[in-house]
């Protein structure tokens with residue numbers, strides 16, 4: 060369903076990824092591994108169109124369900140069914156939990172937004188109990204659950220998750236884990252970055268290891 064082909068990319072003149080290629084099948088859970096600074100977050104940013112692949116031969120591109128989506132705007136990514144949970148700055152700080160979800164659902168009609176919010180609260184009831192709190196008054200792990208809610212609201216076909224378990228305690232990790240497992244059963248596909256890979260071991264279909272921006276064979 061997703062093909063990443065010959066991506067060379069970086070920031071300004073700084074080269075980070077060199078000729079990165081891999082593919083993901085529907086309902087796969089793919090684990091993206093690698094040390095700090097190896098380029099994992101950069102891979103997700105490039106898939107989601109936040110970074111444009113550099114000119115290369117062969118040309119770097121991202122293909123989703125047979126359509127080229129390289130460097131498309133976020134609105135198009137969401138329309139295609141792709142959602143992205145960034146590693147940092149993944150919630151709206153000044154808004155309550157409920158307002159966070161409303162902002163994320165802002166691209167839908169009022170009625171649809173409400174439906175999607177209700178469904179997100181149903182999947183993650185813990186968010187409903189915190190609905191009037193702002194991230195400022197929430198723990199790191201609680202914020203991660205909200206960030207996950209902010210992408211769940213789009214009912215994505217493909218979710219790109221950058222360290223969703225970072226700072227999340229055992230109880231909330233179980234909630235997140237169960238949520239991902241349930242969505243996988245509904246054919247949702249995941250590319251996940253996670254340093255403690257044993258956490259996801261039972262669910263993962265494929266592992267990709269990056270070293271200095273190159274895929275280790």
Ligand SMILES: Nc1ncnc2c1ncn2[C@@H]1O[C@H](COP(=O)(O)OP(=O)(O)OP(=O)(O)O)[C@@H](O)[C@H]1O
Pocket residue numbers: 070073075093094095096097098099100101102146
């Ligand atoms: N906005 C940026 N501007 C310049 N360089 C950046 C930027 N973001 C990341 N880098 C550099 O790109 C390289 C890869 O960073 P990236 O964030 O993809 O690593 P990572 O594998 O996600 O690491 P971590 O496990 O620490 O999250 C690093 O050398 C980093 O310093």
Ligand SMILES: [Mg+2]
Pocket residue numbers: 099100101146221
């Ligand atoms: Mg990272």
